[in-house]
Structure formats: C-alpha cells, structure tokens
Amino acid sequence: MRILIIDDEDSMRHMLSVILKREGYEPVSVAEAAKALDLLEADDFDFILCDIKMPGLDGLSFLKALKDRGLARTVIMMSAYGTFETALECMKLGAYDYISKPFKADEIVLTVKKAEEREKLKRENTRLKADALEEYDFTNIFTIDGNMLSILGLVRKVADYTTSVLILGESGTGKELVARAIHYGGQRAQKPFVTVNCGAIPGALLESELFGHVKGAFTDAHRTKTGLFQEANGGTIFLDEVGELPMELQVKLLRVLQEGEIRKVGDTKSAKVDARVVAATIKDLKDEIRKGAFREDLYYRLNVIEIKLPTLRERPFDIPGLAARFVEKYSRKFGKPPKRVSEEALAILAGYAWPGNIRELENVIERAMILEETDTIRPKSLPIAGPNAGGRASLQAADALESQLSSATPRRPSDDLSIKRAQEAMEKDLIKRALERTRNNKTKAAEILEISHRALLYKIKNYGL
Template sequence: MPGRILIVEDEREMRVMLEKGLTRRGFEPRACETADDALAALSAEDFDTVLTDLRMPGMSGLALCERIVLNRPDIPVVVVTAFGSMETAVAAIRAGAYDFITKPVDLDALVLLLERAVRHRALREEVRRLRQALGREGEADGLVGQSPALRQAYALIERVADVDTTVLITGESGTGKEVAARALHTRGRRRGGPFVALNCAAMPEPLLESELFGHMKGAFTDARTTRTGLFVQAHGGTLFLDEVGELPLSLQPKLLRALQERRVRPVGGSEEVEFDARIVAATNRDLELAVEEGRFREDLYYRLNVINLELPPLRARGNDVLLLSQHFVEHFATRTGKRVLGLSPAAAQKLLGYSWPGNVRELQNCIERAVALTSFEQLTVDDLPERVRSYSTPQVMHEVPDMSELVTLEEVERRYIHRVLEAVGGSRTLAARILGVDRKTLYRKLHRGENEEPSS
C-alpha cells in the first residue's frame, strides 16, 4: 500500500539507501537529516508515516517521536534502533511510537512494517471522518449511514413520505425495517398522528384478528370489554405490519378487504368502522415465492407491494459499519455512564472484515457488549465477541480441481516455502524466521532429495 514516508536519518549512506529502496517499492519518501528539519516538513506537508533513527545529533529520535505524538498523533512513527538496544526501542513505544525496526535494516521487513503503519493511519482517518459525518448528517430518523445503497433508500423515503400509498419494506432480518417505517411516518404529513406497530408473527391467530380489527364485548370468552383494533387506533397516522409474510392464510382475505374498503368489522360486531391510516408492511420472506407455493394470496401481495422499499444488508454497506458503530458507541456510553469515545483502528478493522449475518441488530448487540466490557476510552479487539475477532473470509472453490495438479504434502511444503521467499524478496534469514525454522533446515527442505550441501 503506497504512502508518503518522511525519513529522518543523519547518516547520508543510510538515508540514500532508504530513499531509493522505498521509491522502488512504490512509496513516496522524503528524507531529512535532523529532527528540526522533520518538524518543519511536518508543519508544511502531510505524511502517512515517519521513519526516524533514534540516535541523531541535536534533538534525538525519541524526543522527535514525543513531539509528533503530541502535535500530530494521527501520523504513526516507526523508529530505527541499533541491534540490541531494546531498552531504547521500548522507551520509544512508550512514548507513542507505532513500532520499531532494528539495524541493519532488512528492506523487505521494513516495507511490510510501513505498509501496516500506512493502513493504520488510513483507518484512523476513516474512523475520524465518519465520526464527524455522524455529527453532521449521518442520521436521518434513526437510519444511520452514507453508503450508496442506503442513500437510495433515503431517496425513496423522501419521495413517498407525503403520499398515502402502501409501502412494502423488504430486507434481511436486522436491516432496520421498523426504523425505515418510522422514518416514512415522521417525514410524512401524518407525523402528528400515531405510529402503531404490530409483529404479525408474535401472536396466535385468534388474538391477531382481535388485535387488528378489534372485538365487541362478549365476542369470545375473555372479551370482557369492547376493544378498538389497531387499524382504528392508527387513525390519522401509520399502521406498521411487521413480518406480514407470517400472517395466517385465513386472515389474509380480511386484511385485503380492510385495505380495499378502508373499513373494518370488529370480531363479534355487526357494523363496520372506518379508518384513515397509512399502511406500511415489512417482511424478510420472499413473498413472490410464498404466492407461488400458495402460502400468501397474490391479490394481497399486490395490494401491499405498491411501492417496494428494499433495505440493503449490512455487508453491502461498506463503511456504514464504522458509522453505525460510532453511533452505537455514543448511545451505549451515554446510557451506561462510561467514558467510551470510539473504536481503536484494530477494532474498526475487525468490524469492517466481519460479514454481519445478523445485520444492524447484530452490530448493535456487539457494540453494546463491547461498551459494557471495555476498560478503555476506545473499544479494542479484545472487547469484541469471539466470532468477530476470529472471523476470516471463507475461501470458496469455484472449480473442480484438476487431478493432475494434486501433489504430495512434501511438494505443498516446498511450494509454500518458495512463496514465502518471494514475499520477503529472497531473504532466507527472514523466510526462516517467518517459517519458524533455522537456515539449515530451510535449505534442506528446499533441496530435499538433492545431493547438495549448503555453502558455509
């Protein structure tokens, strides 16, 4: 990952070597001889990472690190220290340095370290930007996000909020369908009326009919008083029918007639009652498939699906994950009275890499748990659930493997060793360190079966 690197090194030969080597690897380095020159450069230009020697004439690299951490905490500092000077390196880390590398500098190892530092800074900047965006415009009636997929939903809500057309909200479980329904209500002309919500899957059929249409006193055993149904209770406002795909088939004709006639007959009643409410329904089911299978009436489906508002899954919303996370951090920190300000870059990276099968609801639960557990002002990776910490993108085999390509475990090991060698630019010392073997073992594995001894 290329980036702008400020090199601070008083030895000319080392400075030139680093500058040329990083340029070849795609970075944009700028070299300074002293810490004072580096501070002047930092005040005039922006850099992704500072790479500084610790022992220099004048201001030391440690003092420079402290100044940068104080004045530009957004820029990671990588320090270069002599081999064996671990106490100095530890002091730099305590002063706020991002990481350190020892001399003689292995360019391949340095490139990997600088790439991590640049990514670290980019992620911190993204968290900061999204946090600012949240304060300005990231929230619309509870729908938090700025991704193109969610902006399409915003746009449709704006277009249909003031009309009474029935809306069917679709999307996976946990994507925020009730939040979207409330946004339709609060942005429309019925905002002064009631918002009445019912989960159609939450109660048995006899109670559901009574809940929707109301009942008269004595209509059934427990009907001790007359009760007004939700259609009438929502008069002048919005009736939200969540999980409408779970509505019993026997009740669907009654719902269809209510939608067509704008009047309902209470259970046990002889007269119909008019209502004036906007109907918004939601489901995570495929209603077209339910119609084909005879589990949902086709005419009711078309009556509900006049306008379809489809909410995207969280995995399709990119950096909205961070924006939502920050929103939930602030919410739960306020509710619990804890001083938690946001996410660490490492935690943010884990959240971005997770697939969120439970969508926004799962993320909300994750952040609530993390805020409750954390002992710091920023959520760390250790505060996240195990499933998020350990998640890795599954590798899918798209084709049946060619049997001629199947090889022995010995050959698999040899090929992997070659891959590691390529990744570290041919450095056997670094490759052996990564593989966890000594150089002689590495040589034997590379040349297994050959009668060749390593040269001394």
C-alpha cells in the same frame, strides 16, 4: 407544583393556602384577577384556582384574558353561585374543572390532584412526542452507501403520501427504523404510529387485536375492544412480519385495504378507518406466493411501493460510521465517556459477515461499551473474530466472553436449533431484565424493549412472568 389562587375573600385564600401547603403544593394567592394576569406574565405557575364572582375583573373575563394573551393554563374555577350554566360557560372558555363553594378540604384536594395528574400526562406526552420525532428523524438513519442513500431518498418521498409501503430486508437491517421514519417524516407525524407484530400474536387473537371485537363475540370478550387499526386512525399502522399473517387474516386484511373499512369480530356493521399501512417482512413474499402461503392480491396491495434494504455485508463502508454512532449512543445511555475503536478492532468489524446486520453490530458495540474498561475498543472487547484475527485462540476467547455474557441465561442445549424456542427464551430474558431495570414499570419496560405496552402485557401473561 406551584398553584396560583385568585379570590377576593381573605378567609378563602387563607384556607386554600393552608390546605394546599399541607398537600405539598406551593400556593401563591392574590385578591384580584388583574394582578394575577401580571403575575402570570412574569412568573410560571402549574395551575390556577380562580373564583368567579369578584369585583373588577371577574372569573369569566379572566379566562378570556388568559386566552387572549396566549397564557394557556390549567384553570379550576370556584363559585358560590354555582349554576350549571356558569360551569358550562367556564368549560367552554377553556377551564379544566369547576368546583362549587362551599367545598370540603378533601374535595378541593382531589380536584387539584386530578389536575396535577393531567398536567403531568400533558408534559409526558409532549416529551414523548418530541423524543419520538427526534429519535425517528431521518437524520438518525446513518449511511454513506450510495444504494442506501437513494433508498432514503425514496423513503423521504413516500413519507408524505398515504400509499402502502412494503419494506423488505434481512433481520436487523433497519426495517422498523425506516417504517418509523416514513411515519414521523410525513404529515401524519403527530398522529399515532401503531406497531403490530403479525408473527408474535397467535392467529386467533390477532384478528381481534387488529380489528377489535364486540362484547360477547367469544367467551372471553367481556367488553367491546377497539382494534389496532382504529387506534392507528389518522396515523400509520406498521404490520411487522406481515409474511406470518395466516391465510384467513390475509383475506380480511385485503378487504380492509380495499374498502377502507374494518369490522370488529362479532360485529355486523363496518366502520371507516383511515390508517396508512406500512408492512415489513424478512420473507421472500414472491416465493411464499408460489408456495401458496401468501395471497398475490394482498401482495400487490401492500407492495405499491417496495423498499428493499441492503444487508450490512452489502454496505461495508457504513460499518465504521455506524460503530461510531453506537459508541456515542451507549456512552450517552450509560453515562460513560465515549471510546475509540482501534484499527484492529475495526478490521474485525469490517471482515465479519453480520448475519444479524445492524442490530448485531449495535449489540456488539453495546457489549463492548459495558465490558471494555479502557478508553479503546480492541479486538478482545469484541465477541466476534475476524478472518485473520488469530484463529482458534481468539475464537476461544470470543467464546469465553460470549458465555460470560450470557451466564445470566442458562445455555440451551446446543442441538436444539429451533428458532422459535430460542426466540422465546431470549424474549423472556429481555422482558425479565427490562422489568427488573424499571422496577416493574411496564410502560417504561415496554419503551426499553421497543414494543407496545399491549404487546408487553400479552407476553408477560403468555410467558407466565
């Protein structure tokens, strides 16, 4: 990182240059603040160390000049005449930190390291925001299907309001994608988008996850915790699998929606919260209401606008276009040239029932991009068999491919039909692989897994990984 040092004292500039070079920084020093401004116009520096008392343009005027010229930088001020007031004034003018002379070498190094950390975070943040905006832009939702296009029209319209939206659809139909598009396509885009999987967190924990808790609310509550609703303040909270919400929490959620206030577990006071609610479920909530498993009043609160996503079977004309998108996506991700999809392979894709919808199609293409060595995806690179793709033989081939692919995970006994256990086994496996791939970097792993950092920590603990 490049650091600009501004100090009228030769010995100071020299000492700082030596210390910073030793720490691996690239220092450039000047004796006058006016000269520094010229340098900054022409050249880029990661941050600035600036003396306060200097002949000519002093430190405070320099800070003002930076601001006037729109040269926002991380500036650390230094002064031998350090009073609290000067420090305060510097901070008000936008300085990042303040250090009094004389200082020890490790003091200045620590201050600079802290600034470096912040600089990195800031960049990471802008990058993530840009990524997010790009990734969840509407243009990423592909379709040429008339019904789906009019749904997207509706999605675009609701994005700018704070009305609750309920998204319905089978697994893998793009519910989360649409939820993100609603958030990132609206005025709250720069604010947080917080996802809660109501089915993945046990009921007892879920309440404190959603609303937070105060210290001592229960045995493990060693400190006060902010709930996800509050984290989503100003933005959007995405209640995924809302049909799994236990009854007691349905009552509490209803109250939050009605009153715009949350109460932490164990707290006596409520706090205002402004989070837009987007919920999704694969369940038929009307049916759940009939069975007494879902509250009707909550249903009407969530369902101000309902978006029902079609299955992939209902929009077969989207299959080739989606396949092409995924080929492109994984060619970029794996750094491999894209592949053609042969006509026979397309026929198989078009004839398949896709119980896992778009996610399943995406997985199939991802596998093919890994396994197929030629430049064309053919029927044999697909782990599925079409209606007229050669009957048993190709089914067996598909099976063989399947078991080859899943050899990393021991096959579960085929008479065990529990979705819950299958899901757990799959989650465990995916988490392990994500952690391996990122060398245990949990933030990156959570990103790859497309779950929140918090959810990942919870699952790691829960699965004893």
